[in-house]
Amino acid sequence: MSQKWIRKKTRLPLAALLIVLLATFVILYNERSIIEQIHHHTDHEQNLIEASRFTYVKPNVHANTEVLDRFSRCNATNEYSGKKIEWVDPNEDPGQESDIVVVKEEECDVFSGKWVFDNSSYPLHKESECPYMSDQLACQKHGRLDLDYQYWRWQPHACNLKRWNVRQVWEKLRGKRLMFVGDSLNRGQWISMVCLLQSVIPRDKQSMSPNAHLTVFRAEDYNATVEFMWAPLLVESNSDDPVNHRLDQRIIRPDSVLKHASKWQHADILIFNTYLWWRQGPVKLQWSSEEKGSCEEVKGGEGMEMAMNAWGEWIANNVDPKTKRVFFVTMSPTHQRSREWNPGSEGNCYGEKKPIEEESYWGSASDIPTMRMVKRVLNRLGPKVSVINITQLSEYRKDGHPSVYRKFWEPLTQDRLDKPELYSDCIHWCVPGVPDVWNQLLFHFL
Ligand SMILES: *[C@@H]1O[C@H](CO)[C@@H](O)[C@H](O)[C@H]1NC(C)=O
Ligand SMILES: *[C@@H]1O[C@H](CO)[C@@H](O)[C@H](O)[C@H]1NC(C)=O
Numbered sequence: 001m002s003q004k005w006i007r008k009k010t011r012l013p014l015a016a017l018l019i020v021l022l023a024t025f026v027i028l029y030n031e032r033s034i035i036e037q038i039h040h041h042t043d044h045e046q047n048l049i050e051a052s053r054f055t056y057v058k059p060n061v062h063a064n065t066e067v068l069d070r071f072s073r074c075n076a077t078n079e080y081s082g083k084k085i086e087w088v089d090p091n092e093d094p095g096q097e098s099d100i101v102v103v104k105e106e107e108c109d110v111f112s113g114k115w116v117f118d119n120s121s122y123p124l125h126k127e128s129e130c131p132y133m134s135d136q137l138a139c140q141k142h143g144r145l146d147l148d149y150q151y152w153r154w155q156p157h158a159c160n161l162k163r164w165n166v167r168q169v170w171e172k173l174r175g176k177r178l179m180f181v182g183d184s185l186n187r188g189q190w191i192s193m194v195c196l197l198q199s200v201i202p203r204d205k206q207s208m209s210p211n212a213h214l215t216v217f218r219a220e221d222y223n224a225t226v227e228f229m230w231a232p233l234l235v236e237s238n239s240d241d242p243v244n245h246r247l248d249q250r251i252i253r254p255d256s257v258l259k260h261a262s263k264w265q266h267a268d269i270l271i272f273n274t275y276l277w278w279r280q281g282p283v284k285l286q287w288s289s290e291e292k293g294s295c296e297e298v299k300g301g302e303g304m305e306m307a308m309n310a311w312g313e314w315i316a317n318n319v320d321p322k323t324k325r326v327f328f329v330t331m332s333p334t335h336q337r338s339r340e341w342n343p344g345s346e347g348n349c350y351g352e353k354k355p356i357e358e359e360s361y362w363g364s365a366s367d368i369p370t371m372r373m374v375k376r377v378l379n380r381l382g383p384k385v386s387v388i389n390i391t392q393l394s395e396y397r398k399d400g401h402p403s404v405y406r407k408f409w410e411p412l413t414q415d416r417l418d419k420p421e422l423y424s425d426c427i428h429w430c431v432p433g434v435p436d437v438w439n440q441l442l443f444h445f446l
């Protein structure tokens, strides 16, 4: 009896312990799930907040809005409304994440390599023999005496570039329109291309239209054109006048490339670029749906993302890669601070005579987040656009800029003449020179 009692007595705390444990477990479990619910809930709400901060606008729909020009003004600048560009690639696999990187199996990465001095096959053309040479880029004509910058060949690590062959390029262009669209860097590449190509065309069988929004070089016998269209921000803007475009206030129509696309849509091969114009402070937005003169303001980089998306939407919906080739040329590097490659120095590209040898050198002006954004847009366009990734290879070429050896439009004061670094152009590139190699890369993929 007493034994039983004792046993019962000992069993009781055991059962109690079990109950307590169970209860604790239940409570803990419930609490965890409550905490989870709270977390889940806040995440969800966070997403809702994120989503509601932005309104998505389908670009390239308002064909008849008033066109921006250099007289356009903002009557009022409101706070950024949170509008973003939304676009859907009609051929995009809906099950596929949009930012999955599709890496095509290439036999060789031609953008990874080094510069090799080669004065037997370079330059590919002569500055003085090109009637279309630009005074902005004719460095030899403007007094540059060190000419090594013309003699460098780009040598990919794992293969060779296709050898430049003018006749072969013309055969590829026969009956076609090749069009460059972008800013002055892209114009430099176009001039390089025209200079490279014109040498084999008899003078009376070639022509160049006057400088305009769209400038056209024509080769009669090939029934082909090599054209340049000034559109430094890709989307419509108040800077679309190829001559009079220096403005203190940049206004863009972030949701429309239609004005420009009406001219580029018939080209067979398109080469786009945009970058440096977005690096000069904030830009004003005039949405197509808003009243004339009503603006918003965003940072340059945000404006560029909108422009890339409006452009991407057009490409996605209008380009069939079987009949139209589209290329995008990545950011062209600048060499404005010599301390970046030569610590302790205070200059820029002025006086530089040799490329940078340090493998993977990357200057601070080539913005990496911008590059990532560009990559996202291009990946999304898949086979519709090929990238000509000039950034790394041009980073090495601190010697390739005109510096003081070009025509300057504004008069040079004695002050500036005494300090050449102050007016050196370390943005554009001498021709012959680096842009010839960009064209060689283009030829490689044509
Ligand atoms: C090429 O460069 C080398 C070394 O600088 C020089 O000796 C040679 O004369 C040059 N050849 C030509 C064709 O300019
Ligand atoms: C010249 O090329 C254009 C396309 O750019 C084509 O429409 C036209 O038929 C061609 N003309 C000749 C004579 O081949």
Ligand SMILES: *[C@@H]1O[C@H](CO)[C@@H](O)[C@H](O)[C@H]1NC(C)=O
Pocket (backbone or CB within 6 Å): 073, 075, 291, 292, 293, 294
């Ligand atoms: C903004 O200014 C332009 C002239 O610059 C004028 O035509 C337009 O009506 C103005 N819009 C508003 C909303 O005030």
Ligand SMILES: *[C@@H]1O[C@H](CO)[C@@H](O)[C@H](O)[C@H]1NC(C)=O
Pocket (backbone or CB within 6 Å): 111, 330, 371, 372, 374, 375, 378, 387, 389, 391, 392
């Ligand atoms: C261009 O090349 C650099 C490395 O050289 C890379 O970081 C970048 O992502 C490339 N850009 C694109 C758009 O592919």
